Amino acid sequence: MDDDTYRAMLKEVAGVESAKDLSASKALAVLAHLQRRGFKVTSAKAGSSRPLDQEETSKKIRALWLFLHDLGGVRNPSEAALGAYVKRITGVEALQWINHRQAQTLIESLKKWAMRFLPAAVAKLQQDVNAAGCTEEVKVEMARLLSLISRGAFDPMHAAWEFMTDHLNHSKEKS
CATH class of the missing domain: 1.10.8 (Helicase, Ruva Protein; domain 3)
Structure with a gap:
């Protein structure tokens, strides 16, 4: 996608001209828009064979993580940093492998963290x-x-x- 098309899409979907102005919720809206048009979400880590988990709870956890970045609570918004947080809180290696109880624990811990900011x-x-x-x-x-x-x-x-x-x-x- 060329730069002009990309910026027009950002303006149409999220009302911004640059990705740096996206809130976490707007970033997810842009991601959903791109997915509807055939883009595949993959990990940014080179050579990674594990795609991002698309379960609703995982999307919510990821949105909260990005929201914490917007608030200044998370310095590194990457999927790898989120994975490290998931492992620290749940003991599970990847977001894809957590159960419902662990997902709720993560969501509540991220909300409490956000409430500090x-x-x-x-x-x-x-x-x-x-x-x-x-x-x-x-x-x-x-x-x-x-x-x-x-x-x-x-x-x-x-x-x-x-x-x-x-x-x-x-x-x-x-x-």
Whole structure:
């Protein structure tokens, strides 16, 4: 795929012009888009014969890992680094081989890890959104999301992060 086609696809699917601007969820959307068009996902490790696991729980674990990278919690977002984390937490060599209980343990540990960074990230995003100016609709939705995060749970905090990140990305596109 040439560079112009690639950037047009990123703009269409994720609303960004560069992969560096992709959030974890947008990166997964781009990956799904490419897979629907016949691209095969393989490990980035040269000579590796083990493809990425495509189970929903594995995709969620990978998305959380990439989200932690977006937050600054993970320095190395590679599949190899994720594999090392999987082995440290579960004792299992590969994400493909974990069972349901181990997958849930990984998901919950990644969520707890993210919650060390997420409140500060959401507070910063809130300041950025307010500074950028927003419509009454956006203010109402932000207030709703922020009222939900007072419980300190991951899911509403992540929803607030995604909403504000998307709003800021769209604001940048307009300017």
